[in-house]
Amino acid sequence: MKIKFLPLLIFICLINNLLAQTKSQDPKHTFAIEGGNFLLDGKPIQIYSGEMHYARIPKPYWRHRLRMMKAMGLNAVATYVFWNYHETAPGVWDFKTGNRDIAEYIKTAQEEGLFVILRPGPYVCAEWEFGGYPWFLQKVPGMVIRGNNPQYLAATKAYFTALYGQLKNLLITNGGPIIMVQGENEFGSYVAQRKDVPLEDHKRYSAAVFQQLKDIGFNVPFFTSDGSWLFEGGALPGALPTANGEDDVTKLKELVNKYNGGKGPYMVAEFYPGWLAHWAEPFPKVSTQAVVKQTQKYLDGGVSFNYYMVHGGTNFGFTSGANYDNKHDIQPDLTSYDYDAPISEAGWATEKYNALRDLLKKPETPAVPAKIPLIAIPDIILTKAVDLEDIKSKITPVNDDNPLTFEALNQGHGYIWYSKKFNQPISGKLELAGLRDYAIVYVNGTKVAELNSYYKKYDCDIDIPFNAVLDIVVENMGRINYGAKIINSTKGIISPVIINGQTISGNWNMYKLPMEVVPNLALAKNTATVGRPAFYEGSFSLTKTGDTFLDMRDWGKGIVFINGINIGRYWSVGPQQTLYLPGCWLKKGKNEIVIFEQNNDTLHKVIKSVEVPVLELLKP
Secondary structure, three states, X not given: OHHHHHHHHHHHHHHHHHHHHHHHHOOOOOEEEEOOEXXXXXXXXXXXXXXXXXXXXXXXXXXXXXXXXHHHOOOEEEEEOOHHHHEEEOOEEOOOOOOOOHHHHHHHHHHOOOEEEEEOOOOOOOOEHHHHOOHHHHHOOOOOOOOOOHHHHHHHHHHHHHHHHHHHHHEHHHOOOEEEEEOOOOHHHHHHHOOOOOHHHHHHHHHHHHHHHHHHOOOOOEEEEEOHHHHXXXXXXXXXXXXXXXXXXXHHHHHHHHHOOOOOOOEEEEEOOOOOOEOOOOOOOOOHHHHHHHHHHHHHHOOEEEEOOOEOOEOOOOOEOEEOOOOOOXXXXXXEOOOOXXXXXXXXXXXXXXXXXXXXXXXXXXXXXXXXXXXXXXXXXXXXXXXXXXXXXXXXXXXXXXXXXXXXXXXXXXXXXXXXXXXXXXXXXXXXXOEEOXXXXXXXXXXXXXXXXXXXXXXEEEEEOOOEEEEEEEEOOOOEOOOHHHHOOOOEEOOOOEEXXXXXXXXXXXXXXXXXXXXXXXXXOOOOOOOOOEEEEEEEEEOOOOEEEEEOOOOOEEEEEEOOEEEEEEEOOOOOOEEEEOHHHOOOEEEEEEEEEOOOOXXXXXXXXXXXXXXXXXXX
């Protein structure tokens, strides 16, 4: 009898499993743009969103920051996706290591009761290295980024396909929290900046990448975001136009109506409660009163909004990008992406946060999460100081008649040491018009000049004696992330070196220093001298961990590794004078620090920490 009924039992179990799977895949919510409204489960909803980027926050802190957003009264989080953070080499994808697990970030947002607005680019701006593009795209023959050419569109399709593989199950149509996806990003600005390209070609390009997103399977409502005066170039048929930075509610509605069939909904996809900051320039501030007042206007006008940024975080490693203007060929972005946002770089509730929470909170809004613990680390003694020459001497150089760019040397970030021996003396003006971005020049090991693109300082007087060596150590300070010049983002020395009117060619040696991993100084001796780039190493023990800030006010220019993690750049010009050190990257017991100091104008014995960041101290 048991044998007779076994097939029936198996059949019943299979049916039950199938029903359970089907039930688990049923969407928990529906989301649509219809009748001039955002509709959640068929009912109109106003979106109160905040922009916050997974890549700028240590993964162990994601949940804390999302809870901070929820406690501020928000119902959604928006995030860019950084293509170059995931395609780490041509065709090599990483969605897991470090802070790269975007699927986990989005799942965590859903667990904390937040919907997600996805902004995949492919271009994102975001004060991020190269606007999110992988640096090696510049090496592909025939490719023009943000252009309607097959090489570029093949690359964007591969990126969108890889991303969809990670996020398919997180779309609201599949039970996930992603309610909207952006087509391209601020494309109207690029159209205005690139008037050398016909509008029809621009439109063909933006339509092509938008179609890719749809064809690959992103089946949720789409939107575009541009300055309201730039909708002509940026708006896409089938996508809701949203206006970045538009304060005037009446104007917003008029322009959205013009490009959206005479109806809404109305949204400001980037509402700025703070602003971006560059090295060597004042740290911008936006008043709490102004942000609260504008928020109230949107609430009264039925306008949805997304604070850009609600929490900025940090440009760890070499992830910060750069801008430019008429006075500066590069304006590198700070390591800190604090942004004067409502939630500070270290995740603290600010005055702005508390004022907005008072405005937005409802009876069901949760309490503000506790602050991540803070610690002060006793003075860290630096036990080793090693001349960069010692590291360079172990590297096999690339030799060429002329200096090569980072890209030609197949290196994305960090530093390159260019070196040439002179058999005959030469003196006069050294011209380095093709410097990208910062260089220290040495003759026979003695520093003679600092040149850099920020100050447009591209020349110096030089005297090279018989049988001497010219060394030029060049730093990539971050590729352009916004504007027409983004298409010219090669780094290093990109044009001939000229001395006294003569092009210096023949027998250049180039030593690659990508600094992707912390150098091993175990066998190195204390060889550092004043005026030459050096590595400093030390260790410190902790009985408890917590967030802190490294005090870099006595240092020159460089980067810092903690337990092997590059926590970012520092530069004495300010305004940022501290580096945020997340407690989750520290450990009880022994911790290790390595500092690469480029200028090294004094020898250092110690580094200190402070419990409050210094982000507004300029020392130009």
